[in-house]
Structure formats: C-alpha cells, structure tokens
Amino acid sequence: MAARPHPRAEVRALIPRAASAQITRRALLSGFAVSATALTLAACARETRIAASAPVDGKLESQLNVYSWGDYDDPRNIAAFQRKNGVTVQIDSYGSNEEMISKLGATRGTSGYDIIVPTGVYVPLLAKNKLVQKLDLSKLKNFANLLPAYRDQSWDPGNVYTVCKDFGxxxxxxxxxxxxxxxxxxxxxxxxxxxxxxxxxxxxxxxxxxxxxxxxxxxxxxxxxxxxxxxxxxxxxxxxxxxxxxxxxxxxxxxxxxxxxxxxxxxxxxxxxxxxxxxxxxxxxxxxxxxxxxxxLWMDCWAITTGAQHPDSAYAFIDSMLEPEVAYRELDYIGYSTGLKGQEELARKRDYDFPELVFLTEEVEKRxxxxxxxxxxxxxxxxxxxxxxxxxx
The missing domain is CATH 3.40.190.10 (Periplasmic binding protein-like II)
Incomplete structure (x- = not known):
C-alpha cells in the first residue's frame, strides 16, 4: 500500500505537514555541511556542568519531550503510545543535525528534551560532548527485533548510545x-x-x-x-x-x-x-x-539526552517503536526501512508499492x-x- 496521510496525534511540529510533503527528510538533511571543529564549538557553547538526568526507576513519567525531524513519525503511533501509557508526547522539530546539536550544546542538559533523532555520523560528536547518555539495552526488549546489519555501526560500536530508527x-x-x-x-x-x-x-x-x-x-x-x-x-x-x-x-x-x-x-x-x-x-x-x-548507508537513530527528565518514558517510547507492527506503520508513513526483522515479508504480504526500492539485498548491504x-x-x-x-x- 502507498504511504498516505493519517489523522494527526496531539503533537506540535515546527515544520508543518504541507511543507514536509514537498521537502523530504533527506532533502532537509542535505546542504548542511560544516566542519567538525565548528560543530564542536557549537556543542561546547557554554562551559557549565551538564544537568543530571532523572533516575530510572521503571515508573513512566506523565510527559515525554522529543526533538526530531519534521513530520518524521506516524501520528497513529504517537497517539497509540499516549493512550496506552498515559504519557503526553511533545514533539518539536529541527531542520538539520547542526541545529539540533547547537541547541543541545547551548543548554547543556537543560533543553527539556528527552529523546533526539541524530543521523549516525553525528553520534561521536554528541557522545564526546556528553550530550547523549549511554543506553541500558536491557530496558529495550525489542532491540532484539533489529536485524544484525543495523546494529553495531562504526560510529556507535555496541549500540552504546543509539538504536536504529530507519536507514537508507x-x-x-x-x-x-x-x-x-x-x-x-x-x-x-x-x-x-x-x-x-x-x-x-x-x-x-x-x-x-x-x-x-x-x-x-x-x-x-x-x-x-x-x-x-x-x-x-x-x-x-x-x-x-x-x-x-x-x-x-x-x-x-x-x-x-x-x-x-x-x-x-x-x-x-x-x-x-x-x-x-x-x-x-x-x-x-x-x-x-x-x-x-x-x-x-545513512541511518537516523533514537538517542536519550543527557539531562533527560523523563527517562522511563523515553525507554518505553523507543521500545514501542521497535515493535513489528509499530515499525511497519513507520515504514508505510516515511517510506524508509526501520531495519527490523520481518518487515520486508509484511510489506510484500500487504502489497507495499515498490518494496525493491526500500529493502536492500544482502549483496547491496555488504558493500x-x-x-x-x-x-x-x-x-x-x-x-x-x-x-x-x-x-x-
């Protein structure tokens, strides 16, 4: 089935749907090339201590703040997570990794955001400047649903800081x-x-x-x-x-x-x-x-910020996105593979248009x-x- 608009959840986006229909996520990413030195300076804008994250105790907080790309998640998934868990999800949007890094660097752990969605190559910079925290993968039971090819990337060996959201x-x-x-x-x-x-x-x-x-x-x-x-x-x-x-x-x-x-x-x-x-x-x-x-091979990832005040809800949200049916809705909505096992089989069973453009063969993946x-x-x-x-x- 072709990707199509769905009823929106109660989320706030700084880039409206009308604009994102003409400017894709990848088009937004392109054209923003700066030096690693400049990014480091942006990330270290303030020489202050980074605020500590709230402790993880397994009890979901009532709020979750996500900083991501415009219109980058199926609103049905956001709404379903809110209903199931009683968590209000607030989503703000950025147009480039540099914009996101600059904001996190300037606030040094007090941005209010719990989850960000960086492109993989920027993860080392985020980690070096302590803008993202190490993940406890035991809290992500659905991590096992990810195909091996989309784990353990060169920019985040062992998935210390991130897990795959989607790739292309x-x-x-x-x-x-x-x-x-x-x-x-x-x-x-x-x-x-x-x-x-x-x-x-x-x-x-x-x-x-x-x-x-x-x-x-x-x-x-x-x-x-x-x-x-x-x-x-x-x-x-x-x-x-x-x-x-x-x-x-x-x-x-x-x-x-x-x-x-x-x-x-x-x-x-x-x-x-x-x-x-x-x-x-x-x-x-x-x-x-x-x-x-x-x-x-580009990959956008889920990561939890240093200073996150709603860490349990953050883990629960990321884990929910790694569930097969949820991931399939994301695939249908954004048009890029989520890297989970069985997604290609689901797509072909449900007459997903042009699956050969989305699902890479093993030969292509390896090179x-x-x-x-x-x-x-x-x-x-x-x-x-x-x-x-x-x-x-």
Missing amino acids: TTGYAYDTDVIDREMTSWQDFLDVAETTASHNTALLEDPWEVSCIWFAANGIDPNTTKKADLDACEKYMVNTLAPHVKAFNSSAAQSGIPQQTFSLIQAFNGDVRQAYLATDKPPKNWKFVFPTPTAN LTPSLVTDATERLTSIMNRMMAKAGS
Whole structure:
C-alpha cells in the first residue's frame, strides 16, 4: 500500500505537514555541511556542568519531550503510545543535525528534551560532548527485533548510545527512453552524465554524496582524507563533470521523475519510491540503480539526552517503536526501512508499492559505506561549492 496521510496525534511540529510533503527528510538533511571543529564549538557553547538526568526507576513519567525531524513519525503511533501509557508526547522539530546539536550544546542538559533523532555520523560528536547518555539495552526488549546489519555501526560500536530508527542509501535513477544502455556503477553514471545526459543531470545538495561518486568510481574510500585523493576529485568534478550538471537539488527525484525534468538523477532510494508513487502509473521508463562498488548507508537513530527528565518514558517510547507492527506503520508513513526483522515479508504480504526500492539485498548491504564527518568535510564542501559555480557552463 502507498504511504498516505493519517489523522494527526496531539503533537506540535515546527515544520508543518504541507511543507514536509514537498521537502523530504533527506532533502532537509542535505546542504548542511560544516566542519567538525565548528560543530564542536557549537556543542561546547557554554562551559557549565551538564544537568543530571532523572533516575530510572521503571515508573513512566506523565510527559515525554522529543526533538526530531519534521513530520518524521506516524501520528497513529504517537497517539497509540499516549493512550496506552498515559504519557503526553511533545514533539518539536529541527531542520538539520547542526541545529539540533547547537541547541543541545547551548543548554547543556537543560533543553527539556528527552529523546533526539541524530543521523549516525553525528553520534561521536554528541557522545564526546556528553550530550547523549549511554543506553541500558536491557530496558529495550525489542532491540532484539533489529536485524544484525543495523546494529553495531562504526560510529556507535555496541549500540552504546543509539538504536536504529530507519536507514537508507544513495543511488541514481535514469530515464531509459533517453539512456538506452544498462547502468550499474558510478562510473556508468559519470560516463552518461558527460554524454547522453549532459545538461540533463541532477546531483544532490550534499558534499559527501557528490564527492562519493568520483571516489567510488575510482576505488577510493569515500571517507578518505588524503590530500592527493581530494585534489584529484576536485580537478575532475569541477573541471570535467560540473559543466554537464543541470542542477544540485536534493528533491529532484520527486519532481524530476513525474515531470521528466531530468534524465539522470542522483537520489536517495526512498525518495525515488515517493516519485514513483506520485506518477499516475508506474514509470516504466525509469530505473533505479544501487551502484557499485559502494554508496552511503545513512541511518537516523533514537538517542536519550543527557539531562533527560523523563527517562522511563523515553525507554518505553523507543521500545514501542521497535515493535513489528509499530515499525511497519513507520515504514508505510516515511517510506524508509526501520531495519527490523520481518518487515520486508509484511510489506510484500500487504502489497507495499515498490518494496525493491526500500529493502536492500544482502549483496547491496555488504558493500555500503557509512559516511563520516572527517577532517575533509570542509574541503568536500568547497569542492561542491566550486562545482555549483561552474555547473551548466
């Protein structure tokens, strides 16, 4: 079944549903690239002691305060949790990890938020600055429902601070009416962008994702910090690829596929599914590629803040989101996999549209590379800025 709007629970969001229908969660994330140094300074804005969290005693508090992305949970799940547990859930929204980190850093444990939803690569920074607390996984009985592939990530070994909320990857979609060759790799993407799809190619507004195309095509770790790698990437991407690029737009798939605006689009897998759903009929002339040899594995996570005043309700809420039926409603609502066992089987049984775009094969999973915030982050941003200035020339 296709994702569809549901009656809203009594929650407050700073980004309205009307806006989020046009700007997806991944599009909101893209375009916010800053240095690790700047983030650290934001997180350490005040040299004061972090407020202590309330003790965990197993008794649910009557309030829970969540700080997350706009319209990022099925309101039915929020309402059901409130009814079942007698807990009032308050949800505020942010538009980037940087915004969230800055607020937590400035308040130093007195923000009032109990749960946050960071993207995985930012977890080490949050942990280093003591903005999230270590989890007691024994209080999350449904943690066992998570597939092994979505536990124990490189940025949080052992799930010390987080558990998976949902995940996705990056690839590209192409119009087979324009591009008649079979495409499987990032090298194919580059070849076609320079030829058949010249001036009709869209890239994401994300420096890591854009640079990953060249690094992956050349067998280089996308998280490289080597100067020689970065120099070579910049030379090719700015001087060779950029003149063929029509747009840098992280929402290009949603409009570009139904309206045939582009013929080659770098995109997040779930966003391509949304684009397919927006067409009057299945777009037979479009194909999505999980490109070789690698691409990003991004993951958004549940975490409990340092200074949380409602920790028992926080554990209960996260645990409820790891229940199979609850997780399936999330999958249906946001269009990205929650990483739980049995979700693909449920989706196929319930005629979930385009499951092949959401559920990754084992072969694809094994070759993905989680993006990292590194010393090269500023350089990657500079490369993309230069590409944008040169695009379409």
